[in-house]
Amino acid sequence: MPPASSKSEPSNSGSYGAVILGRDLVGDTVAAMVASAFVTPSVVLLDRALVEKSSFNQPIIEGLRRHSQNCLKKPVSFIFSRPFGIVWVLYAVTFGTANATETVASRLKSTTISSLSFIPISLVNVPLGIWKDLKLAQIYSAQPTERAKVRQVVKRVSRASMTAFLIRDSATMFGSFTLPTLLASAVPDSVFASPHGKIMATQTTVPILSQIVSTPVHLLGLDYYNRNSGATVVERLSRIRADIMPATVVRCVRVLPTFGFGCLLNRELREGYLGLCN
Template sequence: MGDLAMEHRSNKRQNTLEKSLLGRLTADIGAAIASATLVAPAVTIIDRALVEKSLLNQALIRGLRNHAVSAFKHPARFVFQVPFGIIWALYASTFTVANGTDTIGNAMNAPSTGMMTFITTTAVNVPLGVWKDMRFAKIFGTQAAPVAAAGAVDVARPAIVQNRAVARTATAIFLLRDSVTIFGSFTLAPKLSEAIPDSLATHPHAKPIITQMTVPVFTQLVASPLHLLGLDLYMRQHPVPLVDRLKRSQQYLPSTTFTRCIRIIPAFGVGCVANLELRSYFHEKLDSREG
């Protein structure tokens, strides 16, 4: 009888742990979806303006203003278009995997949960980010080129010349760019938050908020040159001297770096903070219910 009672208690405890883990993973998905929905509009507008600036030389501020006004006037059309769906899927997947890996790692008491989170998040975000860039370049980069003279006839941009070697190089650069951003957002920012002295941040949530709103921004000082070079390689797949590519990329480097720094604030600043806060709130609710 004693063995049966112990086995019953063990099975009950195992079922409770499984239910608790399932509840936490469900909460993780909910937090990820809400956070992605929050940041997707701003990121979609900024990413489109960046691509049009880099590939079609359209004025960045004008593009941001026009796309923001269009989204405000026609929200349903904006939300149900392909670009918004791509951005939403990218961040919903990224936050879901980051949350889920951290939850499972903590449940298993894994000593390398942080590294596991970086690896799995990178494995999901980077390919999706590269796919997003390719789709955005195809959707917006091959649209009619802008003309300076009023009343001039739009001239279609020539089709991209395919070169597998150059395309693979562009993809590799996009992979490196996104790895830098993911490392700064999901690994470096939490680590640096632990180094902030209590005298500078007394509130328990202040430290991660400070680093989450700043560290991903600084990663763009490295990611932005890679971003421009990757776009140039993708759009000009014919043989071009590297010096020429770098020279052309540098023309847009200051404005692109500034814009990507602004872009990263909603994407991995506000987005990550909202995700962390919502996830923490949902987990606390589960803990209080179970207690």
């Protein structure tokens, strides 16, 4: 009898661990879906205003005001629109990957996996982000009768441009999902005494500061996309210098609701779910 009992314990333990892991991953998924629904409206409105500014030279503030009013007048149509679904998928998958990576790291008790979580997040976020940008550009930059033509002339993303976008999003993901947690302990107790207050402080500031690094790389990627060949290094740097300030401001504004408040909500929902289960 004792040997039989000792053999059954690992099996039971493994089955129980699998159930717990599955339960936690369900919570990770639900938290990601809810957090994504929270950040999606602001991203859709801002991205539409930016595309219309680039395509039709319409003022960004005027576009935000007009589209926000339409969103409030017809919320159901807005929520079930194609742009909303595209953006929601991007952030739901991004948050879900971050949550799942953290769950696996905690089960394996691996700080290395946790600190490198930005790598799988970036591998998911980069292609989906490019897909999102191209789709919204197709939808918002042309009239309905012209959209078929726009789809036909969409450029292929060059290797240099893709590399720049990968570095850009890796910096943003590292500054949004990994660095805030690492820097939270460095916040003085005189500023925020509780660990919760410290993580809130870093989560709403570090992603914004990360745009100082990622914006020049973003502009370089765009330049390679628009001018894949024929431009010198000096010409590319000159273009980046000309656009760096307004582009940095816009990217900082965009990242606050998504990877600032959005990450906080995702974290709170995930931890709340785990607290109820445990």
